[in-house]
Amino acid sequence: MFKFSWIGSETHFVDLPHIQQYKNLSIGRFGGNSSAGQYKNEDGCIVWMNEEQNWEFVMILDAHNSAESAELVEETITKEEHNLTSIFNKPLSEAxxxxxxHILHIFQNPLFLARCSEVQGETACLIVLRKDKxxxxxxxxxxxLHLFHSELADMQQYQLNQRNFYEWIGNVNTFELDVPCYSTGRRELRKGMNQLFMTTDGLTECPHTTFDNPKDIMKVFDHSQSPHDSVLQLLKEIEAKGVRDSTTIVSWTVDIDQNASEPSNK
Incomplete structure (x- = not known):
């Protein structure tokens, strides 16, 4: 099992695009340009991969007003590794x-909420589990979170989740509301090669680029270069365009050999 975790307050990667590769999975980090005024990195991520059980679990974090909230969420999820991986390894119908x-239980735990109230700042949080198809x-x-597949691209479908602003975990906390606000979803992968792509918003909000359009991100991966080089190309371009905000990318491919749902009249 491959395990990786990182918080930007530990290594900020300002002025230094960095790629870590594990088989078909790329982790890209860039702290932003010091020439644009950047001096810190408040992102974070966790990656767990179990090839034997055929799943990947990834979390990315984008904090502000200090990395303390990202540190707290990363620490909390890491401590839940045994409980979470036990769930991942259950049959699909249960997992x-x-x-x-369980994720709701973690974030609504009174002890966790009390710790959130003590940190400086708050973080966005995106968690993904891929198991089987x-x-x-x-x-x-x-x-x-984007999903790139030729059949979906033909239908102009790329993005899986909806970005929601004014929603965080930390000192300002959605799970302290009378009605906690978050989104969750599930999707069947298509037969063939699926490219999963997660990113914080430094990439999509970089000036003088069009990476807010997922189609233009997919084009980078459609070239014959390796996924490692594709992620590096994205980071190099936002570095060249003077981005200040930090960017964290996790992307991997999943080759599905099972048929996916089709319309009954096809």
Whole structure:
């Protein structure tokens, strides 16, 4: 099992695009340009991959007003590794349903909420589990999840989650509201090669680029270069365009050999 975790307050990658590769999965980090005024990185991520059980679990974080909220969420999820991986390894019919309940249990825990009230700032949080030919996600805030597949692209479908602003975990906390606000979803992957792409918003809000359009991100991966080089190309371009905000990208491919749903009259 591959395990990776990182918080930008530990290594900020300002002025330094960096790619970490594990088999078909790329982790890209860039802290922004010091020439644009950047001096810190408040992103974070966790990646767990179990090839034997055929799943990947990824969380990305985009904090502001300090990295303390990202540090708290990363620490909390890491401590839940045993409970979470036990859920991931259950049959599909049970795993996603239990995951819904358990993630809510974690974020609504009174002890966790008390710690959130003590941190400086708050974080967006996007969590994704891919198991077999299905993907599940849980989104608080404005991080982005794309799914690139030729059949979906033909229908102009790229983005899975909806970005939601004014929604965080931390000192200002959606789970302190009378009605906690977040989004979650599930999707069947298509037969063939699926490219999953998660990013914080430094990439999509970089000036003088069009990466707010997922079609233009997909074009980078459609070239014959490796996924590692594609992620590096994205980071190099926003570096050249003078981006200030930090960017964290996690992208990986999943080759599905099972048929996906089709209309009954096809």
């Amino acid at each position: 996603f349903l239990e995951l819904d309940h 299905y993907i599940w996600w849980f989104s608080v805030g404005d991080c982005i």
